[in-house]
Amino acid sequence: MQPDNNDRSGEDSIDRRRLLQALGAGGAIAIAGCSGGGESGGDGDSESGGGSGDSGTQSVQFLTMGVGDNIKQFFEENNAAFEDEHDVDVEFTSVTWDNARQTVNNRVDGGEAPDVSRWPARWIPQLVGKDALEPLDDMMDGEFGEQFYDGVAEGTVYNGSHYGVPWAASNKCLYYNKDVFETAGLDPEDPSLDSWQDMLDAATQIRDSDASVPALGLAGADAIETGSQYYHYHWSHGADLVDDEGMPVVNSSGAVDALSLYTDLHLEHNVTQSSPLSSTRQDIRQLFENGDLGMVIGHVYTGLNITAAKENDEVDFDYGIVQVPRGPEGRYSLFTIDTLAILSQSEHKDLARDLIRFYFDEERRFQYSKQKGFLPVVEAVGERSYFSDSENWGPFVEAGQYARARPKLSNFSEFNDRMVQAIQEALADRKSPQKALNDAQSDLEDAME
Amino acid sequence: MSLAEEYTEASDNSHLERGVAYVQRNSRAYLLIAPAAVFLLAVVGYPIIETFRLSLYQSPADSNIETFVGLQHYVEIFDSDIFYRLLWQTGRWVVAGVAGKTLLGLLIAVHLKGDIRGRKFFRTAFLIPWGIPYAISAVVFRWIEHPQFGYLNAILLKLGIIEQGVGILGNPSIAWLGVVVADIWIGTPFMAIIFLAGLQSIPQELYEAAAIDGAEKWHQFRYITLPQLKSVVLIATLLSTIWTFVSFDVIWTMTGGGPISSTATLVIHIYQVGLQNGNLGRGAAYSVIGFLFLFVFAIIYLRIYTRGGDEL
Numbered sequence: 001m002q003p004d005n006n007d008r009s010g011e012d013s014i015d016r017r018r019l020l021q022a023l024g025a026g027g028a029i030a031i032a033g034c035s036g037g038g039e040s041g042g043d044g045d046s047e048s049g050g051g052s053g054d055s056g057t058q059s060v061q062f063l064t065m066g067v068g069d070n071i072k073q074f075f076e077e078n079n080a081a082f083e084d085e086h087d088v089d090v091e092f093t094s095v096t097w098d099n100a101r102q103t104v105n106n107r108v109d110g111g112e113a114p115d116v117s118r119w120p121a122r123w124i125p126q127l128v129g130k131d132a133l134e135p136l137d138d139m140m141d142g143e144f145g146e147q148f149y150d151g152v153a154e155g156t157v158y159n160g161s162h163y164g165v166p167w168a169a170s171n172k173c174l175y176y177n178k179d180v181f182e183t184a185g186l187d188p189e190d191p192s193l194d195s196w197q198d199m200l201d202a203a204t205q206i207r208d209s210d211a212s213v214p215a216l217g218l219a220g221a222d223a224i225e226t227g228s229q230y231y232h233y234h235w236s237h238g239a240d241l242v243d244d245e246g247m248p249v250v251n252s253s254g255a256v257d258a259l260s261l262y263t264d265l266h267l268e269h270n271v272t273q274s275s276p277l278s279s280t281r282q283d284i285r286q287l288f289e290n291g292d293l294g295m296v297i298g299h300v301y302t303g304l305n306i307t308a309a310k311e312n313d314e315v316d317f318d319y320g321i322v323q324v325p326r327g328p329e330g331r332y333s334l335f336t337i338d339t340l341a342i343l344s345q346s347e348h349k350d351l352a353r354d355l356i357r358f359y360f361d362e363e364r365r366f367q368y369s370k371q372k373g374f375l376p377v378v379e380a381v382g383e384r385s386y387f388s389d390s391e392n393w394g395p396f397v398e399a400g401q402y403a404r405a406r407p408k409l410s411n412f413s414e415f416n417d418r419m420v421q422a423i424q425e426a427l428a429d430r431k432s433p434q435k436a437l438n439d440a441q442s443d444l445e446d447a448m449e
Numbered sequence: 450m451s452l453a454e455e456y457t458e459a460s461d462n463s464h465l466e467r468g469v470a471y472v473q474r475n476s477r478a479y480l481l482i483a484p485a486a487v488f489l490l491a492v493v494g495y496p497i498i499e500t501f502r503l504s505l506y507q508s509p510a511d512s513n514i515e516t517f518v519g520l521q522h523y524v525e526i527f528d529s530d531i532f533y534r535l536l537w538q539t540g541r542w543v544v545a546g547v548a549g550k551t552l553l554g555l556l557i558a559v560h561l562k563g564d565i566r567g568r569k570f571f572r573t574a575f576l577i578p579w580g581i582p583y584a585i586s587a588v589v590f591r592w593i594e595h596p597q598f599g600y601l602n603a604i605l606l607k608l609g610i611i612e613q614g615v616g617i618l619g620n621p622s623i624a625w626l627g628v629v630v631a632d633i634w635i636g637t638p639f640m641a642i643i644f645l646a647g648l649q650s651i652p653q654e655l656y657e658a659a660a661i662d663g664a665e666k667w668h669q670f671r672y673i674t675l676p677q678l679k680s681v682v683l684i685a686t687l688l689s690t691i692w693t694f695v696s697f698d699v700i701w702t703m704t705g706g707g708p709i710s711s712t713a714t715l716v717i718h719i720y721q722v723g724l725q726n727g728n729l730g731r732g733a734a735y736s737v738i739g740f741l742f743l744f745v746f747a748i749i750y751l752r753i754y755t756r757g758g759d760e761l
Contacts, residue, residue, distance in 0.1 A: 286598075414726040
């Protein structure tokens with residue numbers, strides 16, 4: 001047995017030469033790690049932390065969120081082009097949306113804010129309150145600012161100043177599955193989905209037909225997006241979230257009607273997928289994209305995803321897009337704007353402005369909107385036939401007239417969480433819509449004091 | 450000065466003198482442990498003190514300005530219904546999770562100790578769940594339990610047991626069970642391995658003697674295995690309790706604390722209040738309360754288990 005043991009020990013142990021090799025390799029990795037850019041998004045040569053690299057080249061830190069595979073190459077190519085054009089290093093970092101807010105707050109609070117960052121416009125109030133943002137009126141009030149749609153440019157204004165440049169926008173429309181409509185005896189080319197009642201009638205007909213899929217996707221999970229799916233109902237019934245003084249007004253009679261409709265779709269009419277409380281917005285979008293749902297309120301990329309999937313023979317169904325249904329007090333499409341901002345901690349504000357101007361070259365904007373599936377924020381881009389003539393994009397460009405953004409509140413996250421709780425309480429039949437909203441109103445008043 | 454006072458003073462002096470003498474006698478030892486003590490104070494003590502300090506301040510999300518509010522956060526927390534609901538939900542989560550992991554771990558350990566076919570394979574296989582990052586396991590379980598996309602519902606539908614998908618994680622009454630199952634699956638291998646190590650340290654002679662005396666398997670387990678495993682069970686369940694109490698990934702990934710906050714524990718609420726909503730002071734107050742709960746629990750737990758004179 002002795003020889004066996006010796007053999008094994010020979011295999012498992014590391015002799016001095018191997019140890020030195022391992023240490024050398026480890027050292028090389030450590031050195032490489034130190035000279036890299038931490039969470040750098042892959043633009044290899046960047047220097048971390050400082051304002052200039054060893055070569056004396058200035059660097060600008062660019063933080064953004066949620067760069068998926070479809071857009072990664074866009075940033076890599078354009079950052080490289082900016083580096084060549086301005087003889088600078090772009091330290092590009094992308095974080096997932098889940099970590100985005102915490103990352104931003106940590107970096108701002110820790111005095112390590114990036115020079116330029118992209119985030120949702122709804123974060124502006126909190127960051128302005130921390131004196132974290134540089135006003136950009138000098139850019140937005142001049143020729144540069146004239147290229148944006150008025151409503152989009154307005155989305156970056158807080159306390160009378162622009163605290164960002166609109167980077168991207170998104171709104172929503174109602175998708176319907178033409179195959180399901182046909183099976184249910186509805187006209188797929190003229191779906192008559194103008195009002196919520198029309199939508200409910202169609203859903204009821206689908207429910208009672210041979211169509212083997214749920215008629216309507218309803219979001220109710222504990223996620224921020226549940227609020228953004230519901231607010232269409234809320235606003236179109238004449239309800240609001242806050243008044244002119246920024247105080248909550250979530251339990252008006254219109255709000256009760258809206259939440260009643262939302263919950264009745266599930267509890268009374270049974271036209272939704274089972275257990276909406278388990279479903280996030282992404283879940284119901286996925287169901288629709290799989291062809292397993294009659295209707296869903298979704299973004300433009302839902303259509304783009306289906307088109308791509310059809311080209312790859314992954315799904316086989318036709319769909320149509322109409323405006324989000326109208327309520328008794330109008331029609332609204334939730335409008336979300338992402339902005340590019342310059343941080344007040346930045347020591348390279350001029351360079352940061354150059355980077356922003358660089359990214360607003362018309363062709364670059366066109367490529368970004370096209371690849372990412374966001375609505376153009378620059379008028380000249382939006383007017384291109386690629387968008388206006390497209391079956392996927394056309395309805396969303398038209399929906400711009402119904403656009404409405406969430407209120408800019410420094411504690412919007414807390415506000416929205418409480419609204420989602422009210423929606424869940426009603427959807428779970430734990431409270432009546434009136435009681436759920438009354439309780440939410442009371443809690444929100446306390447929170448906003 | 451009365452006799453009693455003289456005695457007290459003399460006693461105090463002698464205490465002080467004895468103390469000084471003790472320190473002088475051991476000065477070299479104190480000097481040697483000083484760096485480690487300073488390091489511990491810095492990395493363990495400072496965060497605790499800073500959390501307590503923070504809990505005395507109002508720190509709104511949209512401002513860097515902190516306002517001293519004293520114990521206001523604590524008063525409001527103890528006055529709120531949410532706190533007591535969170536306590537109940539946290540207790541339910543910890544008790545069910547630790548009990549499940551302990552019982553299942555013990556069962557697996559007892560079977561793995563036996564001379565079963567493929568023992569090495571099973572010992573390795575049972576470790577796999579523990580080797581997977583918690584968040585990944587939680588995502589997998591979320592999908593398993595999903596009403597539209599999940600395997601669980603697909604199987605039940607195929608068998609005709611249900612007519613449409615059941616949203617376990619969307620039902621406020623049972624969502625916590627759906628999360629506990631995932632936590633038990635993740636945490637059981639640790640318990641099993643610890644128990645297995647404990648079982649292997651029990652002298653085989655005890656079982657042989659018991660068998661000769663005619664003790665059946667159950668009696669051997671009851672009167673030999675369990676008492677011999679006592680200290681192992683103590684440590685394993687204490688650690689498991691602490692880990693389950695502060696567990697965040699599984700709940701957050703699977704339900705985000707919902708629906709209607711039905712799966713939220715103290716830790717989830719701390720994250721929501723302190724980091725999501727930016728109310729750091731309130732979040733810190735909840736953290737201090739949670740810390741005190743664990744601290745008191747650990748002391749009571751150890752007292753009870755070491756009452757018989759056992760040492761860890």
